[in-house]
Amino acid sequence: MAPALTEDVPIPREWREEFEAAARRPLAERFRYAFIRTYKPILDDAPFRAFDTMKDYRRWCEENLPDWLGYGRI
C-alpha cells in the first residue's frame, strides 16, 4: 500500500491557474503540450535496455549518465 498522503498542501496561485487551465483542455490537447522530445545523451543511444532490478537500473544511471540529466539519487 502506498503511504497515505493526508495532509493538505498549499497551492500557489500561479500553479492553481495552470491546473485550472489544463483541466479545461481536452486530453489530446494536453498531450500536445506535455510530450516534448529532446535528445538525452547515452540514455537515448541504445534501442533496448533491461535491468533485473530497479537498484541495477538506478546504479547504471548513476554510473553512466551525466549528472545534469537528474537521474542520480540524492
Add this chain to the structure above:
Amino acid sequence: MAAFEYRQAEEIREAFARHAVRYLFIGKSGAILLGFPDTTQDADIFVEKDVRNGRALVAALRELRFDLSPEQAAEVERGKDFVQLKNGPFDLDLVFAPDGIERFEDAWARRVDVEGFPVCHIDDIIASKAASNRQKDRESLPRLRSFRQFWLERRR
C-alpha cells in the same frame, strides 16, 4: 524520434486491451493523463508481473511495431524490473516493480480511469517518485503534491 502523441497512447490502449494486458500509466505520463500540466518525454507503463501478462505484453508490443528480438522478448516476458524500449514507433519504459509501490494489485485497486486509460492514483505516482529519490523527481514533487490537492478538490 518524434514526441509521444495522443494517438499513440490510444494505440497502446487498444492493443493492450486486445491482448488483455494488465497495466497502468505511471510516472509523469500518468500524472499528465490525470491533468497535471508539465512536460515529459516518454510514457511509463507499470505492468503486472506474471507469465500470462508478460506474453500478452510482448504480443501487444509487436503489434505496435516494436522490434523485439527473441532474447529481448524473453526479457520482457520474464518481467525484468525495468525495460527501456526505443526500438518502436515511440519510446516506452516498462516498469514491473516501481519504487514505492509494493504490489501491482494494490495500485490496480486504486487506479483511475481517464477516457479508457488505466492510470495510477496520484498518491501512487507521488509515492513512486518520492521513493526513487532522484534529483529530477525531487524537483517535481512540490508541484505534484499541489496538483494532488487540486485534483482531490475537483473530485469531491
